[in-house]
Amino acid sequence: MKRPLTRLLVTRIVFGLGMLWAVSILVFFFTQALPGDVARQILGQNATAEQVARLRLELGLDKTVVEQYATWLWSLLQGDLGMSLASGTSVWDLIRGRVVNSLVLVVITSLITFPLAFYLGTSAARRRGGVTDAIVSGLVLVLLALPGFLIGVLTVVLFATNVFRLLPPTSVIDPARAALLQPSLLVLPVLALVLGCLPYLTQMVRGTMVEALDSEYVTWARLYGVSERRVVWWHALRNVAAPSLQVATSTLVYLVGGIVAVETVFSYPGMGSALVSSVSNRDIPVVQAITMLIAATTLFLYVVADVAGILLTPKVRTSL
Amino acid sequence: MLPVAVIAFVGPFVSPHDPTDLLSSPYASPTRAYPLGTDTLGRDVLSQLLCGGLDLLLEAMIATLLGVGLAVILGMLLGTSSSRASGFALRVNDTLLALPQIVLALLVLTRIGPSVAALVLVVAAFHVPQTTRVIRAATLGVAQEDFVQSAEVIGMSRGRILFFEILPNITAPVFVELGIRLAISTVTLASLGYLGFTGAQTDWGRMVYENQGGLTIQPWAVLAPAAAIAVFLIGMNLISDGLARASGARGT
Secondary structure (H helix, E strand, C coil): CHHHHHHHHHHHHHHHHHHHHHHHHHHHHHHHHCCCCHHHHHHCCCCCHHHHHHHHHHHCCCCCHHHHHHHHHHHHHCCCCCECCCCCCEHHHHHHHHHHHHHHHHHHHHHHHHHHHHHHHHHHHHCCCCHHHHHHHHHHHHHHHCCHHHHHHHHHHHHHHCCCCCCCCCCCCCCCCCHHHCHHHHHHHHHHHHHHHHHHHHHHHHHHHHHHHHCHHHHHHHHCCCCHHHHHHHHHHHHHHHHHHHHHHHHHHHHHHHHHHHHHHCCCCCHHHHHHHHHHHCCHHHHHHHHHHHHHHHHHHHHHHHHHHHHHCHHHHHCC | CHHHHHHHHHHHHHCCCCCCCCCCCCCCCCCCCCCCCECCCCCEHHHHHHHCCHHHHHHHHHHHHHHHHHHHHHHHHHHHCCHHHHHHHHHHHHHHHHCCHHHHHHHHHHHHCCCHHHHHHHHHHHHHHHHHHHHHHHHHHHHCCHHHHHHHHCCCCHHHHHHHHHHHHCHHHHHHHHHHHHHHHHHHHHHHHHHCCCCCCCCHHHHHHHHHHHCCCCCHHHHHHHHHHHHHHHHHHHHHHHHHHHHCCCCC
């Protein structure tokens, strides 16, 4: 069993790295290799010829595209993200704090969303056609339809400005203190993100749970006298775990994308809002760094889910 | 959903004012002249609402038709060709999904700037991988049927088989996919509008962003476009949900 597992891990990791490499070409192509005068586009029409020439040298635009890509990839591999064009400081210094802030959002949201989705999905599945099921399904249908920024703005309307004034409408975080220590600023962004990713996961858990509860082994477990609670939360849930994993990954990937809009709604100083401002400033090194970081994160999640999915499915696991 | 579509498509012709004219003081409350008040720059919210949906919905529809159309062709080809070739194509397909859609769109727009053509193409391209999978699965089911086999036997060309034998039998999943994808296109384009990357002067998404600061004084400037987007998308979701249930093309 041990060796096939290692081989499985190695092939999946190699595949993930291959995808990351493909993404790096994509990122480089769209930010730097597209035809047109990059330096002129960044600086605008008012820049002097001298400024343009200097920037061109700084970005290495005098070299061939392949050379530029090789240099960029090499420094990326060494952990050198380059210098921000807008602020002149190193990209890493610029985004380090923001990466942590975004991570705080994503982790707290996941910690709330996953248990809640399992609880809601299971409750709805247990009393199919009941009141809980109707409420959960209705909410899912509505929330599933709405874009993240709209959910964010609606939470502001509800809890920060028009209906109740409980919480601050924006997250102007004191940069000297960690985001985690300023919880009142985190509540609304987290709420918006939870409402954004909860529906899909809940719907999926409900669907697989309905199937599991109808299956023979659940009937047998019940006939055997296993308590209802144990049937649902142990026997059935174990079989829901593997298929839910795929959906959980898409939820996390949605979350990574969702922070872009939600951080902007609340002016939350994270990676998403940094991406938006660097795209409008055409701050190419920052865009490159953030998109690569996001791609690496999502690919890592895909690989982990892939491997975990195999390990969680008994049939596949024993055939290894 | 229908009223919103009517507002979007007929709105620009009946709009009482130019949506970009600065008419009154910023954040004025609703009056007879400006039934929904004015926005952060003193523009008429009603006119903006009437004009701000056309581009959004048109672009979403074109992107959806392009993306799903391409995916239908690809999916049918992959569903009828050897498994190795289609396995490889699906893997390549998946590379596109490594970046969340909005991030991919932002990446593409970095250099090109707010361009409608680029926007539509990115949104369309993003639909291709997943829709191809769905259509391929549907095609695989149909390709085994007797009438397809007999068409092959009588020497019908591949193109004719795909178009006349297979396509008419996978219309249900195609329509379900169109519904789902139109909703996703609208979400992405509205979000990009909110972030200010669609280049449109009047845009429901952008209206929400611009007037967010005046929520306590003039909530209509935010609530009106927000409601338009929400009603359209919820309606869209109900329709594709109904279609999916009716055709049984997707699970419970």
